[in-house]
Amino acid sequence: MLRQTAVNICIATGMTLVVLTAGIDLSVGSILALCGAVAAGLLKNGIALQSSDTYIGFTILGVILAALIIGGLLGWFNGFVITKFKVPPFVATLAMLTIARGFTMLYTKGQPISNLGPDFAFIGAGSFLGIPVPVWIAAIVVLVAVIITRQTRLGRYIYAIGGNETAARFSGINISKVKMIVYSLAGAMAAVGGIIVTSRLDSAQPNAGASYELDAIAAVVIGGTSLSGGRGTILGTVMGAIIIGVLNNGLVLLNVSPFWQQVVKGGVILLAVIIDKLDKKE
Incomplete structure (x- = not known):
């Protein structure tokens, strides 16, 4: 269960930071797919520079760093468009969802990149001290996010912006910098999630990460984070992700149709948002 939930925990943790600023990120699933595909492609094929007859190979650490950098840059671009051009987060990240998915299809030519080797597969399928490696990775991601939100100035700024952006601006907080x-x-x-998914499948699928953003948003709102920003915790999101994981597994074990599963998850998200709105009114 935790191995299956680890990817959503990683994505939902990043989503929580965004939602705390009263934003939203619909592009995480596509960024996951693109970063996973790039990691697989670099690991298997490297970079061949035909003009200079040069080949650049990549280690596992190298492809992980490359994926993280690409994911971070795509996220930074989302923040730049949102803050520089005042584009609503919903629209900006929806555009990135399509752009990143298109780049994934172009990079993979619509075909999976497979047979990545046992060392890379260990990231998604291996265990350390009896605990699956993806769970360790998710725990590290959560720990970093908890430290950021509870112990750093950035964390205080995130909550301040979500609570009242105008007041935060008058307080001297650089809104654009924090959002980026x-x-x-x-x-x-999301890139971390892409590495785990690609490693676990031993293949980078062009359509990987489809609808992952919905599970991430569901985990965030079920975990008690307000979509209006300024209120919520990372640990609450972890609990929300586990609940979504249990729900998904339960529906599968009950042989519920995949189409009805989407209906149920959509209803859960709607119910969580309604409860949040009613709670705020009180």
């Missing part, structure tokens, strides 16, 4: 950092972190955490 937050969206960059969300992109990097």
Whole structure:
């Protein structure tokens, strides 16, 4: 269960940071797919520079860093568009969802990149001290996010912006800088999820990560984070992700149709948002 939930925990943790600023990121699933595909492609094929007859190979650490950088840059671009051009987060990240998915199809030519080797597969399928490696990775991501939100100035700024952006601006907080950092972190955490998914499947699928953003948003709102921003915790999101994981597994074990599963998850998200709105009115 935890191995299956680890990817959503990573994505939802980044989503929580975004939602705390009263934003939203619909592009995390596509960023996951693109970063996973790039990691697989670099690991298997490297970079061949035909003009200079040069070949650049990549180690596992190298492809992980490359994926994290790409994810962070795509997230930064989301934040840049949102803050520089005042584009609503919903629209900006929806555009990135399509752009990143298109780049994934172009990079993979619509075909999976497979047979990545046992060392890379260990990331998604291996265990350390009896605990699956993806769970360790998710725990590290959560720990970093908890430290950011509870122990750093950035965390205080995130909550301040979500609570009242105008007041935060008058307090001297650089709103644009904080938002770009937050969206960059969300992109990097989506890249972590992409590495886990690609490693676990031993293949980078062009359509990987489809609808993952919905599960992430569901985990965030079920975990008690307000979509209006300024209120919520990372640990609450972890609990929300586990609940979504249990729900998904339960529906599968009950042989519920995949189409009805989407209906149920959509209803859960709607119910969580309604409860949040009613709670705020009280």
